[in-house]
Amino acid sequence: MKSIKKSERILGIINVLKKYSDEENELTLQEIIDYLHEEFIDEVEFSKVAISNDLKELSDSKYVDIIINNERNGLPKYYSYKNRLIEIQELRLLMDAISSARFITKKDKEKILEKIKRLTSLSLANNLQNQIYLEDYAISGANRVKYTIFTLHNAIHEKKIIQFKYGRYNVQKEFTLSHNGLTRELHPYALVWNNDYYYLIGKYVGKEDMVHLRVDRMVDVNMTDQPFKVDEHFDTSEYMNRLFHMYSGAEKDLKVRMNNSLINVMIDRFGEDVYIEEDGANAFILRTKAIISDGLVKWLLTWGSDAKVIDPPELVQMMKEESEKMYNIYNN
Structure with a gap:
């Protein structure tokens, strides 16, 4: 033997x-x-x-x-x-998140899910059979995105400037590079996962305003050796909380009168600390800071006549113009 x-x-x-x-x-x-x-x-x-x-x-x-x-x-x-580092309930959450992610191909999802099952016993792994349908659809360039995300995480951690090109689809469904394929340079601050997409938040070199970019639309991403200094006052959570549908714009004080039926929707969106003031028996006033943009207009129009913008004046005007456009579309 x-x-x-x-x-x-x-x-x-x-x-x-x-x-x-x-x-x-x-x-x-x-x-x-x-x-x-x-x-x-x-x-x-x-x-x-x-x-x-x-x-x-x-x-x-x-x-x-x-x-x-x-x-x-x-x-x-x-x-x-016993006493495994990750409990089976936590493994279930990881699997559901992976299954739902649109930036991961079905093939990669299946591989990752099998690896997650190996973090527990064979018996418990049998209880982790995936219950969420795995779509064949994944965003274009999903195979590339996982490597881009890895590079961006490193750049954020090491506080190094990145170089990349950015593009969008045209009506022919062709992916075309913006700015004639010009290589851009950016200070990467944070990665966020919003509505099944990864976004990079940062500042273009030489600019002061924060921007956010869809990671799957970034190509030829490289981390340089150039360090940058992070703005210590920047808060990723606050920045994301003021965005609507990931549109950029100027930050303003927002005041909206809403029907009481929307109170839970607003708490879900802004959290329990959002300022709410009763306004009569059937309505309340919502006050917060928000990025004034077309995204905010579209979000507010979701609630129809149950939401009326009071401030700022430029948003009131944007709401009137968009409502008029909608009216004309259905009456021509």
Whole structure:
């Protein structure tokens, strides 16, 4: 019979316990040995005394969570690996997020989901069968996006300027580069995932205003060796909270009168800390800061006559103009 080092044997035991045991499935000493034979093939001889001593050492160790249930009434001891770094409920959330992401191809999703299942026991992995439909559709360039995201994360972490080109689709569904394919330079601040798309927030070199760009529309992305200084006052959460449909624009104080039926929608959108003031029996006044843009206009029009803009005046005018355009479309 072939022999192996103690260190290799212990690693084999840990692997067996991680793979085949959990809170609901415990293994006897003989079952562990049987699985070890499967791992190392039958050429290796495993002593019950040696394996039992190894399990005792692992149980006493502060680095591995091995649980031993002592024998009672002549029954054998049971062993299991518990307290995993990621609980099965958390693995489920990860799988659902991956399944729903439009920037990941179906093929890549299937690969990632199988890898996630390997983070728990085989028994629990059977309970992680995907319940969300995996669409064949993925955004154009999805294979490229994962590498772009990796580069951008590194640039943000190291505070290095990036170079890239940007493009959009035309009505012929052709992807064309903006600014005649000019290479742009930008200070990358943060990556956000919004409405199934990744966006990069940052400042163009030499500019003061923040911008946000669809990552899947960025091509030839490279991190340079040039460092930049981050604006310490910039808050990603505040910036995103003031955007609507990812449109850029000037930030203003927003005041809107809304029907009470929209209170939960507004709390979902702005959080419980948003300023709300009762206005009669059936309405309330919403006050917040927002980026004034076509995106905000479209968002407000979603609520029809249940939302009336009071301030700022330029937004009131934008709402009137857009409403008139809609009226004319349906009356011509």
